[in-house]
Amino acid sequence: MSDVMHVHGGAPLTGAITVRGAKNFVSKAMVASLLGEGPSELRNVPGIRDVEIVRDLLELHGVRVDRDDRAGVLRLDPTDVESAHVADIDAHAGSSRIPILFCGPLLHRLGEAFIPDLGGCRIGDRPINFHLDILRQFGAVVDKRENGIHITAPRRLQGTKIALPYPSVGATEQLLLTAVRAEGLTELAGAAIEPEIMDLINVLQKMGAIISVDTDRVIRIEGVDRLEGYRHTSLPDRIEAASWASAALATGGDIDVLGARQPEMTAFLNTFRKVGGGFEVHDDGIRFFHPGHELSSIVLETDVHPGFMTDWQQPLVVALTQATGLSIVHETVYENRFGFTDALRGMGATIQVYRECLGGHPCRFGQRNFYHSAVISGPTPLIAADIEVPDLRGGFSHLIAALAAKGTSRVAGIGLIDRGYENFTDKLAALGADFDRD
Ligand SMILES: CC(=O)N[C@H]1[C@@H](OP(=O)(O)OP(=O)(O)OC[C@H]2O[C@@H](n3ccc(=O)[nH]c3=O)[C@H](O)[C@@H]2O)O[C@H](CO)[C@@H](O)[C@@H]1O
């Protein structure tokens, strides 16, 4: 399929679509299957590229993967896990953030692992220093190579006490996937507590792990000698759900997001309401709609859970171009997540980015050279343009902008969006969008 879409915008998106399992959970649960003695079964798995990447990596390590795409079921059998050939793994360099999470499970099973350089969205430097510090504290030896890292465990990994300088999602998952089979107790202070992490803890507990989570971001794990396979149904993708909600608002539409759930989206729903968006939580999902009157400008800071998630920011900014007055958005999780606003400016949006922390609280990126605050002045009608998709969420935001804009936009690099949005062109068609993807 072509990587270019021609979008004939200017009409509201209306109708119902379904979201399935969360990109940021399913890929981790797939890695967790490596820890089990027997097969695991994961349900509500979306057909996105990140799932394919992790499936390939698991297969390269000897995991047998059977899938039923329609039903969204993956069966993962790690009985014959073996070291993969470095050259094969190397081919996955730059593909996603997930390979670094193979460290703990592979060290427990094989005593060594080669991890290719990571990919994922280029929205900041995204170092892996917390991950490596954690692994070293468990007793692993890390050797940096040209295209990745080689990591070994000269003896069984030992439980340890760690405090994270920032509640990193990936580093918390690294710790969980390593501590569950390490010898003795592990305590993590300053842990991330995103819903996807809580669902990973559900999976690990089903496998036989002993994990407790305190309300003060402290997680304690008692290592065990053996874990079994699991059967689990993924929580829904709250980022995809919020993306469609923002699309409804930006295009003046009405989208029923089947599968979306309220508990993981509290912070988003509060903000959506403050902007003036309407929503209705029902048994099968959440319906999001434009209220038919003016939208309100807001002041917003992204944050770790339970705050307003950074991955919700880019789609919502498009909707804020249609709100009356000045909105301020302070991005505190990534230092470089406003690059996508260049294209929006080219489409008629009035958005200025600043180095200062404008949201109210100083963050790690203040007084440095990072344009991590944005002021959006609206409402401004959007006009069609030629756009190049920069990353996953920025790309979806550009699509929303093209759908809201009158005229025909050419959106290139659309394949990047497949990494995290299942069948998005079918869903757009179901919502009445007018486009060609040749
Ligand atoms: C696949 C996946 O689940 N991706 C999500 C995950 O990314 P990911 O797990 O990569 O994000 P982190 O929570 O680790 O990153 C948060 C911040 O910590 C910094 N950091 C992180 C690790 C480290 O070793 N050193 C360090 O400095 C990062 O540069 C960033 O500024 O959580 C992010 C925050 O909710 C989401 O935006 C991503 O969608």
Ligand SMILES: C=C(OP(=O)(O)O)C(=O)O
């Ligand atoms: C930043 C994201 O993903 P990743 O960590 O996979 O790059 C995202 O999903 O918005």
